[in-house]
Amino acid sequence: MTIPIPAEDPRHVPNRAVIDPSAITENTRAMGTLLEEQTALMAVVKADGYGHGMLTAARAAIEGGATWLGVAHPASALALARADLDAQILTWLFEPHTAKIVLPEVLGSGVDVSVGSPEMLALVSAAAREADRRARVHLKIDTGMGRNGVLPWQIREIGAAMREDDFIQVAGAWTHLTSADDPTDPATDQQAELFDSASEALADEVGPIPLQHIANSAATLTRPDLHRDLVRVGIALYGCPPVPTDVPLRPAMTLTSRLALVKEVGEGHSIGYGRIRTTDRPTRLGLVPIGYADGLHRAGSDQCVLVVRTESGDHRAPQVGRISMDQIVIDLGPNSDARAGDQVFVFGDAGGDPNGPAAATAEDWARAAGTISYEVLTSVSGRVTREVR
Ligand SMILES: Cc1ncc(COP(=O)(O)O)c(C=O)c1O
Structure with missing residues (x-):
């Protein structure tokens, strides 16, 4: 049995996190001004919109020009999909027990999913069959974070597996930066180089990759060369710039x-x-x-x-x-x-x-x-x- 936390009546509670959606909208717009026309902006609204309320944050960011929404958990992606928002959704973190339950509906709702290991690919493929719908997959490449993602030497094998699977459509390739909040750290360049060569190898296997994405808030602010097709912006939308910037951002x-x-x-x-x-x-x-x-x-x-x-x-x-x-x-x-x-x-x-x-x-x-x-x-x-x- 799962037991929900008993809700307290807000009238009885003095403490408030007051959320200003117009700040999120304006912050999104401000971040959007940094982008070339061909680059889309994903609002990262995982962890309940960094504590601001996922749907509140998502709606506000869409109003500010976000056309993508990113969440770690498939359960969050499903909640976003059910809200029928005007944005494409990507989810990237799951494990087999819950994925077997949730992924078919996630895919059936048109959500894109990330794959970061051969096992995750097998899960997504099985879920796509169950949903009777081709899964749109973003292959996550581990270029130094050491968390989710396939290693560069695995690219060819997993690329071939995706190519041969009728239920898998490669929608993107992506990676996550370890150190973008320190623009002097050479790790960002090293990761970008690894990503580029891994993406080339992937393209050799599966053909052109529609979407490549690397940048978080810090890289969106400091590294226009890494904007690529899509930037994944979180903390800046909530008004906390991770690097010093002239972009006007205010707390939400x-x-x-x-x-x-x-x-x-x-x-x-x-x-x-x-x-x-x-x-x-x-x-x-x-x-x-x-x-x-x-x-x-x-x-x-x-x-x-x-x-x-x-x-x-x-x-x-x-x-x-x-x-x-x-x-x-x-x-x-x-x-x-x-x-x-x-x-x-x-x-x-x-x-x-x-x-x-x-x-x-x-x-x-x-x-x-x-x-x-x-x-x-x-x-x-x-x-x-x-x-x-
Ligand atoms: C995979 C991924 N992309 C993008 C982001 C957004 O990062 P930031 O909040 O620094 O913009 C996060 C957040 O940690 C993330 O996990």
Whole structure:
């Protein structure tokens, strides 16, 4: 038996991940301006649209010009296909037990699938027979990631197997870059070279390859030579550029909560587990009912500055002490007029006075916790209500 997590009534929950689909639309449009006409843009909406809601993200990206949608799991691809969106879908990560159940319907829905091993090809071929429909396959080539993908020496054999299979149509060849977020890293050039020679070998076996794709957000921003027929853009669409850029991108998720209480404490008052922080002056502390079970990273404790919206306006308030499971403490300062119930912006766009204080970004939280913005966004847990504005 599978047991769903009991849903909480959003009216009873103070924590919100406020999603701005217009940011995703505009970010998609901005990324699209980098592309030549023949290059299509795939919006990568896996992992529930990097935590933003898969369908919300997909619709917003299509409005911004995306003509492809990419997801890791076939189950996600099926959900997208059922939503009847105006985009081609690609899915790339499956294992035999669930693939046997889901792939026939995925293929029957016209979704493209990736193949990254001879075993995956056999699964797709069997599913295509069951669906009585030719599978459109993108062959994934492992050029250095060491994850999903066939090795260059396997290309000829798998190419011949695809050519001889009436239920397989080669729609594309692709690879994923390990280090595009560091434009000085020679690994990107090495991967591109390996990909090109593997694609040539594949074309020898199966004929011209309609779609070649390599670039993620970072390579889309920095390597026009790798745009090829299709770019697969994820993090940039959500407003977190993985490399410095002039392309205007703005955050699509704002994480907010509300003060549970405010209290005055004296100098030398300790805060939180392990007492990593004690007050250096009398001040007012605000308790915010959001913690690591909501997705904040405990490793990022005591480093980020939040914004609290009080009657007198927006004010910066550093998060102090260790992040707990359900709560954090912010230092409001001795003269704060903040009160229980006031809104707190944990990261994202507070949307107040443009010259007023800005909340931390997902990147700030990532730096504080020694991780990446991707993990910050996708960590926002199921008990945080998503609110689409
Ligand atoms: C295969 C593949 N392509 C593209 C992307 C998008 O990458 P990014 O979010 O860096 O644009 C991802 C995400 O990790 C991915 O797994």
